[in-house]
Amino acid sequence: MNIADKIAELKRRKNAVILAHYYTRPEVQEVADFTGDSLALSQQAAATKADIIVFAGVYFMAETAKILSPRKKVLIPDPEAGCSLAASCPTVEFAAFRAKHPEATVVSYVNTTAEIKALTDICCTSTNALDVIKSIPENQPIIFAPDRNLGAYLQKQTGRENMILWNGACHVHEEFSLEGIMALKKQYPDAPILAHPECKEPVLMVADFVGSTSAILKEAGRNPAKTFIVVTEPGILHEMKKDYPDKTFIPAPPLDSTCACNDCAYMKLVTLDKILKTLETESPEVTVPESIRAAAEKSIRNMLSLNC
Numbered sequence: 001m002n003i004a005d006k007i008a009e010l011k012r013r014k015n016a017v018i019l020a021h022y023y024t025r026p027e028v029q030e031v032a033d034f035t036g037d038s039l040a041l042s043q044q045a046a047a048t049k050a051d052i053i054v055f056a057g058v059y060f061m062a063e064t065a066k067i068l069s070p071r072k073k074v075l076i077p078d079p080e081a082g083c084s085l086a087a088s089c090p091t092v093e094f095a096a097f098r099a100k101h102p103e104a105t106v107v108s109y110v111n112t113t114a115e116i117k118a119l120t121d122i123c124c125t126s127t128n129a130l131d132v133i134k135s136i137p138e139n140q141p142i143i144f145a146p147d148r149n150l151g152a153y154l155q156k157q158t159g160r161e162n163m164i165l166w167n168g169a170c171h172v173h174e175e176f177s178l179e180g181i182m183a184l185k186k187q188y189p190d191a192p193i194l195a196h197p198e199c200k201e202p203v204l205m206v207a208d209f210v211g212s213t214s215a216i217l218k219e220a221g222r223n224p225a226k227t228f229i230v231v232t233e234p235g236i237l238h239e240m241k242k243d244y245p246d247k248t249f250i251p252a253p254p255l256d257s258t259c260a261c262n263d264c265a266y267m268k269l270v271t272l273d274k275i276l277k278t279l280e281t282e283s284p285e286v287t288v289p290e291s292i293r294a295a296a297e298k299s300i301r302n303m304l305s306l307n308c
Protein backbone atom coordinates (compact mmCIF):
# COMPACT_ATOMS: atom_id res chain seq x y z
CA MET A 1 0.00 0.00 0.00
CA ASN A 2 1.43 3.42 -0.83
CA ILE A 3 1.31 6.29 1.65
CA ALA A 4 -1.74 7.96 0.09
CA ASP A 5 -3.67 4.65 0.32
CA LYS A 6 -2.61 4.19 3.97
CA ILE A 7 -3.85 7.70 4.75
CA ALA A 8 -7.16 7.03 2.97
CA GLU A 9 -7.63 3.75 4.86
CA LEU A 10 -6.94 5.31 8.28
CA LYS A 11 -9.20 8.24 7.48
CA ARG A 12 -12.05 5.91 6.68
CA ARG A 13 -11.50 3.73 9.76
CA LYS A 14 -11.34 6.70 12.15
CA ASN A 15 -14.02 8.85 10.49
CA ALA A 16 -11.45 11.59 9.94
CA VAL A 17 -11.43 14.38 7.41
CA ILE A 18 -8.37 16.15 5.98
CA LEU A 19 -8.74 19.86 5.26
CA ALA A 20 -5.92 21.46 3.26
CA HIS A 21 -5.08 25.02 2.29
CA TYR A 22 -4.18 25.85 -1.33
CA TYR A 23 -0.63 26.75 -0.22
CA THR A 24 0.27 23.25 0.94
CA ARG A 25 2.33 20.81 -1.14
CA PRO A 26 0.54 19.35 -4.21
CA GLU A 27 0.66 15.78 -2.82
CA VAL A 28 -0.92 17.01 0.42
CA GLN A 29 -3.73 18.74 -1.48
CA GLU A 30 -4.29 15.47 -3.35
CA VAL A 31 -4.99 13.41 -0.18
CA ALA A 32 -7.30 16.07 1.29
CA ASP A 33 -11.08 15.66 1.40
CA PHE A 34 -11.39 19.38 0.94
CA THR A 35 -8.95 22.01 -0.34
CA GLY A 36 -9.77 25.67 -0.05
CA ASP A 37 -8.96 29.17 1.12
CA SER A 38 -9.16 30.36 4.74
CA LEU A 39 -12.88 31.16 4.56
CA ALA A 40 -13.97 27.92 2.90
CA LEU A 41 -11.82 25.90 5.30
CA SER A 42 -13.39 27.54 8.36
CA GLN A 43 -16.86 26.90 6.88
CA GLN A 44 -15.94 23.24 6.34
CA ALA A 45 -14.55 22.95 9.87
CA ALA A 46 -17.83 24.29 11.25
CA ALA A 47 -19.97 21.93 9.16
CA THR A 48 -18.10 18.60 9.08
CA LYS A 49 -19.65 15.47 10.58
CA ALA A 50 -16.26 13.77 11.00
CA ASP A 51 -14.96 12.85 14.47
CA ILE A 52 -11.42 13.93 13.70
CA ILE A 53 -10.22 16.93 11.68
CA VAL A 54 -6.64 16.74 10.39
CA PHE A 55 -5.72 20.28 9.46
CA ALA A 56 -3.18 20.36 6.65
CA GLY A 57 -2.29 24.00 7.01
CA VAL A 58 -0.89 26.38 9.60
CA TYR A 59 -1.61 26.54 13.31
CA PHE A 60 -4.11 29.40 13.34
CA MET A 61 -6.26 27.48 10.84
CA ALA A 62 -6.31 24.35 13.00
CA GLU A 63 -7.06 26.53 16.02
CA THR A 64 -9.99 28.10 14.15
CA ALA A 65 -11.32 24.59 13.45
CA LYS A 66 -11.04 23.69 17.15
CA ILE A 67 -12.76 26.93 18.19
CA LEU A 68 -15.67 26.14 15.87
CA SER A 69 -15.84 22.41 16.65
CA PRO A 70 -14.71 22.05 20.28
CA ARG A 71 -16.01 18.49 20.67
CA LYS A 72 -14.05 17.20 17.71
CA LYS A 73 -10.46 16.06 17.84
CA VAL A 74 -8.44 18.56 15.79
CA LEU A 75 -4.97 17.36 14.77
CA ILE A 76 -2.14 19.28 13.12
CA PRO A 77 0.59 17.30 11.33
CA ASP A 78 3.28 19.80 12.38
CA PRO A 79 2.58 22.17 15.29
CA GLU A 80 5.59 24.27 14.23
CA ALA A 81 3.59 25.42 11.19
CA GLY A 82 3.14 29.00 12.35
CA CYS A 83 2.41 32.19 10.41
CA SER A 84 4.53 35.35 10.25
CA LEU A 85 1.38 37.45 9.99
CA ALA A 86 -0.24 35.95 13.11
CA ALA A 87 3.13 36.33 14.90
CA SER A 88 3.21 40.04 14.01
CA CYS A 89 0.29 40.65 16.38
CA PRO A 90 1.25 39.72 19.97
CA THR A 91 -1.59 39.62 22.51
CA VAL A 92 -0.28 42.04 25.18
CA GLU A 93 0.64 44.77 22.67
CA PHE A 94 -2.62 44.33 20.79
CA ALA A 95 -4.69 44.52 23.98
CA ALA A 96 -2.94 47.82 24.83
CA PHE A 97 -3.55 49.15 21.30
CA ARG A 98 -7.22 48.21 21.54
CA ALA A 99 -7.51 49.89 24.96
CA LYS A 100 -6.35 53.17 23.37
CA HIS A 101 -9.35 53.08 21.01
CA PRO A 102 -12.21 51.75 23.15
CA GLU A 103 -14.83 53.17 20.78
CA ALA A 104 -13.58 51.19 17.77
CA THR A 105 -15.05 47.97 16.39
CA VAL A 106 -12.24 45.43 16.12
CA VAL A 107 -12.00 43.56 12.81
CA SER A 108 -9.29 40.91 12.62
CA TYR A 109 -8.17 38.82 9.74
CA VAL A 110 -8.41 35.09 10.65
CA ASN A 111 -4.59 34.93 10.40
CA THR A 112 -4.34 35.57 14.14
CA THR A 113 -4.00 33.56 17.34
CA ALA A 114 -7.05 32.46 19.33
CA GLU A 115 -6.18 35.15 21.92
CA ILE A 116 -6.40 37.92 19.30
CA LYS A 117 -9.70 36.50 18.01
CA ALA A 118 -10.98 36.66 21.59
CA LEU A 119 -10.19 40.41 21.56
CA THR A 120 -11.98 40.85 18.23
CA ASP A 121 -15.59 41.82 17.42
CA ILE A 122 -15.70 40.31 13.96
CA CYS A 123 -13.21 38.25 12.00
CA CYS A 124 -12.69 38.38 8.25
CA THR A 125 -10.70 36.59 5.58
CA SER A 126 -9.33 38.05 2.37
CA THR A 127 -12.44 36.72 0.58
CA ASN A 128 -14.97 38.62 2.67
CA ALA A 129 -12.94 41.50 4.19
CA LEU A 130 -14.56 44.16 2.00
CA ASP A 131 -18.10 42.96 2.86
CA VAL A 132 -17.24 42.74 6.57
CA ILE A 133 -16.00 46.37 6.59
CA LYS A 134 -19.08 47.48 4.62
CA SER A 135 -21.33 45.76 7.21
CA ILE A 136 -20.12 48.22 9.87
CA PRO A 137 -21.85 51.64 9.99
CA GLU A 138 -20.01 54.31 8.01
CA ASN A 139 -19.21 56.58 10.98
CA GLN A 140 -18.04 53.78 13.29
CA PRO A 141 -14.25 53.73 13.87
CA ILE A 142 -12.61 50.38 13.06
CA ILE A 143 -9.41 48.79 14.27
CA PHE A 144 -8.15 46.51 11.51
CA ALA A 145 -5.54 43.86 12.36
CA PRO A 146 -3.04 42.47 11.69
CA ASP A 147 -2.23 42.94 7.98
CA ARG A 148 -1.25 46.53 7.10
CA ASN A 149 -1.37 45.87 3.34
CA LEU A 150 -4.85 44.37 3.35
CA GLY A 151 -5.95 47.13 5.76
CA ALA A 152 -4.63 49.90 3.49
CA TYR A 153 -6.23 48.21 0.47
CA LEU A 154 -9.62 48.06 2.25
CA GLN A 155 -9.28 51.69 3.29
CA LYS A 156 -8.65 52.67 -0.32
CA GLN A 157 -11.54 50.55 -1.63
CA THR A 158 -14.09 51.82 0.89
CA GLY A 159 -12.81 55.38 1.25
CA ARG A 160 -13.10 54.99 5.03
CA GLU A 161 -10.86 57.35 6.93
CA ASN A 162 -11.79 56.02 10.36
CA MET A 163 -9.77 52.79 10.08
CA ILE A 164 -6.91 52.35 12.52
CA LEU A 165 -4.41 49.83 11.17
CA TRP A 166 -2.23 47.40 13.09
CA ASN A 167 1.26 47.29 11.59
CA GLY A 168 1.63 43.59 10.74
CA ALA A 169 2.48 41.74 7.54
CA CYS A 170 3.01 38.37 5.90
CA HIS A 171 6.69 37.93 4.95
CA VAL A 172 5.73 35.69 2.00
CA HIS A 173 3.54 38.30 0.30
CA GLU A 174 5.87 41.21 1.04
CA GLU A 175 8.77 39.49 -0.74
CA PHE A 176 7.57 39.85 -4.34
CA SER A 177 9.70 41.89 -6.72
CA LEU A 178 7.82 44.72 -8.43
CA GLU A 179 10.65 44.99 -10.93
CA GLY A 180 10.46 41.26 -11.63
CA ILE A 181 6.68 41.44 -12.09
CA MET A 182 7.03 44.35 -14.52
CA ALA A 183 9.71 42.46 -16.47
CA LEU A 184 7.30 39.50 -16.78
CA LYS A 185 4.54 41.86 -17.92
CA LYS A 186 6.85 43.16 -20.67
CA GLN A 187 7.50 39.59 -21.78
CA TYR A 188 3.78 38.63 -21.59
CA PRO A 189 1.90 41.91 -22.22
CA ASP A 190 -1.48 40.14 -22.51
CA ALA A 191 -1.12 38.28 -19.23
CA PRO A 192 -3.27 39.76 -16.45
CA ILE A 193 -1.50 40.18 -13.09
CA LEU A 194 -3.50 38.47 -10.31
CA ALA A 195 -2.40 39.53 -6.81
CA HIS A 196 -3.32 38.70 -3.22
CA PRO A 197 -4.20 41.74 -1.06
CA GLU A 198 -1.45 40.85 1.46
CA CYS A 199 1.05 42.16 -1.15
CA LYS A 200 2.55 45.64 -0.81
CA GLU A 201 0.71 48.63 -2.32
CA PRO A 202 3.02 49.16 -5.36
CA VAL A 203 2.35 45.53 -6.40
CA LEU A 204 -1.40 45.93 -5.89
CA MET A 205 -1.32 49.12 -7.98
CA VAL A 206 -0.01 47.27 -11.05
CA ALA A 207 -2.33 44.28 -10.56
CA ASP A 208 -5.24 43.74 -12.95
CA PHE A 209 -7.09 41.81 -10.26
CA VAL A 210 -6.74 41.76 -6.46
CA GLY A 211 -8.34 38.98 -4.43
CA SER A 212 -8.06 36.04 -2.09
CA THR A 213 -6.77 32.69 -3.30
CA SER A 214 -10.29 31.51 -4.16
CA ALA A 215 -11.08 34.82 -5.90
CA ILE A 216 -7.85 34.52 -7.92
CA LEU A 217 -8.89 31.00 -8.94
CA LYS A 218 -12.31 32.22 -10.09
CA GLU A 219 -10.79 35.12 -12.00
CA ALA A 220 -8.42 32.75 -13.82
CA GLY A 221 -11.52 30.87 -15.04
CA ARG A 222 -13.62 33.92 -15.85
CA ASN A 223 -10.93 35.91 -17.67
CA PRO A 224 -10.51 34.76 -21.30
CA ALA A 225 -6.72 35.36 -21.19
CA LYS A 226 -4.56 32.27 -21.73
CA THR A 227 -1.58 33.31 -19.60
CA PHE A 228 -1.55 34.83 -16.10
CA ILE A 229 1.08 36.27 -13.75
CA VAL A 230 0.24 35.02 -10.26
CA VAL A 231 1.33 37.08 -7.24
CA THR A 232 0.62 34.91 -4.24
CA GLU A 233 2.11 31.81 -2.63
CA PRO A 234 2.83 29.46 -5.57
CA GLY A 235 1.09 26.48 -3.94
CA ILE A 236 -2.11 27.84 -5.54
CA LEU A 237 -0.71 26.94 -8.98
CA HIS A 238 -1.51 23.28 -8.35
CA GLU A 239 -5.25 23.95 -8.21
CA MET A 240 -5.06 26.55 -11.02
CA LYS A 241 -3.41 24.05 -13.40
CA LYS A 242 -5.91 21.35 -12.43
CA ASP A 243 -8.92 23.60 -12.93
CA TYR A 244 -7.70 25.26 -16.13
CA PRO A 245 -5.31 22.85 -17.89
CA ASP A 246 -5.36 24.85 -21.13
CA LYS A 247 -4.07 28.02 -19.43
CA THR A 248 -0.54 29.00 -18.36
CA PHE A 249 0.23 30.38 -14.89
CA ILE A 250 3.52 32.12 -14.21
CA PRO A 251 4.51 32.60 -10.57
CA ALA A 252 5.76 36.13 -9.80
CA PRO A 253 9.45 36.30 -8.83
CA PRO A 254 10.78 37.05 -5.33
CA LEU A 255 12.83 40.15 -4.37
CA ASP A 256 15.86 37.93 -3.86
CA SER A 257 16.19 35.70 -6.91
CA THR A 258 18.40 33.24 -5.00
CA CYS A 259 15.72 32.24 -2.49
CA ALA A 260 12.27 30.67 -2.62
CA CYS A 261 11.02 33.45 -0.29
CA ASN A 262 7.51 33.39 -1.72
CA ASP A 263 7.02 29.79 -0.64
CA CYS A 264 5.34 29.75 2.76
CA ALA A 265 7.84 27.61 4.67
CA TYR A 266 5.19 26.99 7.34
CA MET A 267 2.66 25.54 4.91
CA LYS A 268 5.38 23.39 3.35
CA LEU A 269 6.10 21.78 6.75
CA VAL A 270 3.02 19.62 6.20
CA THR A 271 4.09 16.39 4.46
CA LEU A 272 2.39 13.06 3.70
CA ASP A 273 4.62 11.28 6.24
CA LYS A 274 3.51 13.67 8.98
CA ILE A 275 -0.16 13.32 8.00
CA LEU A 276 0.11 9.53 8.21
CA LYS A 277 1.83 9.67 11.61
CA THR A 278 -0.78 12.15 12.87
CA LEU A 279 -3.59 9.81 11.85
CA GLU A 280 -1.86 6.78 13.38
CA THR A 281 -1.10 8.43 16.73
CA GLU A 282 -4.02 10.91 16.80
CA SER A 283 -1.55 13.62 17.75
CA PRO A 284 -0.41 16.38 17.97
CA GLU A 285 -3.81 17.63 19.09
CA VAL A 286 -4.80 21.31 19.03
CA THR A 287 -6.41 22.63 22.20
CA VAL A 288 -7.74 26.07 23.14
CA PRO A 289 -8.61 27.05 26.74
CA GLU A 290 -12.40 27.35 27.05
CA SER A 291 -12.45 31.00 28.21
CA ILE A 292 -10.48 32.05 25.11
CA ARG A 293 -12.31 29.65 22.81
CA ALA A 294 -15.78 30.94 23.70
CA ALA A 295 -14.80 34.59 23.11
CA ALA A 296 -12.93 33.73 19.91
CA GLU A 297 -15.90 31.73 18.61
CA LYS A 298 -18.14 34.81 18.81
CA SER A 299 -15.90 36.81 16.47
CA ILE A 300 -15.68 33.95 13.97
CA ARG A 301 -19.45 33.26 14.12
CA ASN A 302 -20.09 36.99 13.61
CA MET A 303 -18.18 36.65 10.35
CA LEU A 304 -19.81 33.37 9.26
CA SER A 305 -23.32 34.68 9.99
CA LEU A 306 -22.82 37.51 7.47
CA ASN A 307 -22.78 34.80 4.78
CA CYS A 308 -20.41 36.75 2.58
Ligand code: 13P
Binding pocket: 036, 037, 038, 039, 111, 125, 126, 127, 170, 198, 212, 213, 214
Ligand atom coordinates in the same frame (compact mmCIF):
# COMPACT_ATOMS: atom_id res chain seq x y z
P1 13P B 1 -6.74 33.23 1.86
O1 13P B 1 -6.79 31.77 2.11
O2 13P B 1 -7.84 33.95 2.55
O3 13P B 1 -6.61 33.60 0.45
O4 13P B 1 -5.42 33.78 2.62
C1 13P B 1 -4.18 33.46 2.22
C2 13P B 1 -3.25 33.25 3.34
O5 13P B 1 -2.29 33.93 3.51
C3 13P B 1 -3.50 32.15 4.19
O6 13P B 1 -2.47 32.05 5.03
Ligand code: SF4
Binding pocket: 023, 058, 082, 083, 084, 085, 086, 111, 170, 171, 172, 173, 233, 264, 265, 266, 267
Ligand atom coordinates in the same frame (compact mmCIF):
# COMPACT_ATOMS: atom_id res chain seq x y z
FE1 SF4 C 1 0.91 33.21 7.22
FE2 SF4 C 1 1.80 34.37 5.00
FE3 SF4 C 1 2.12 31.75 5.32
FE4 SF4 C 1 -0.33 32.76 4.90
S1 SF4 C 1 1.38 32.79 3.48
S2 SF4 C 1 0.25 31.24 6.42
S3 SF4 C 1 -0.19 34.72 5.97
S4 SF4 C 1 3.06 33.37 6.57
